[in-house]
Amino acid sequence: MADDTSGSVRDQARPADPQARAHADPAPVGLAGLALTTLLLSIVNTGLIEETGALVPVLGLAVFYGGLAQFVAGLFEFRRGNTFGATLFMSYGAFWLSYGWIVPHLLGSGAVAQNTLGLYLLGWAIFSAYMAVAAVRTSVVMLGVLVLLTLTFVLLAVGQYVGGVSPHVTVRLGGWFGVAAALLAWYASAAAVINATHRRTLLPTGPR
Helix, strand or coil: CCCCCCHHHHHHHHCCCHHHHCCCCCCCHHHHHHHHHHHHHCCCCCHCCCCCCCCCHHHHHHHHHHHHHHHHHHHHHCCCCCHHHHHHHHHHHHHHHHHHHHHHHHHHHCCCHHHHHHHHHHHHHHHHHHHHHHHCCHHHHHHHHHHHHHHHHHHHHHHHCCCCCCHHHHHHHHHHHHHHHHHHHHHHHHHHHHHHHCCCCCCCCCCC
């Protein structure tokens, strides 16, 4: 029988296939970035916090956590071949990055752009709505997050169209829906991390 030692040595020397390597799940980071930034802004929208500089921490989170970290999570979802995750996190990451750029410019110029902002928010409501349709095949928790986000964007858009100088009641209502969406997104993030760490389901997210 021929000695196949040289063949096994060649196999061991061959670099590992990068496609075969295990990749960590980027979704918990994306969901956590979405949750914390949405929570902070939504609390401001509810009127529970009315400090003059309340938007400063929101904008910081919008750029670095809700925006940059979430966008990177989407890139890793793209690398893993997850179309839903890549579209979700890259898009919402871009939302927060754009929000972090738009708001300071509006506040700095003193310009009024209620109708344009309403259209901006309505566009994100449409995006959230069709992502909710896709989420039917993911989990109950993810579906709940996207349904709540859709309602949040719709209410905030309406508030921009009909609101005056002070926030309209629909903006405050949208803030409460945003708080609910943020808490549910945090639960989804925690479930992904805790279940993966313990290698069993401790926090259920619903059937897939």
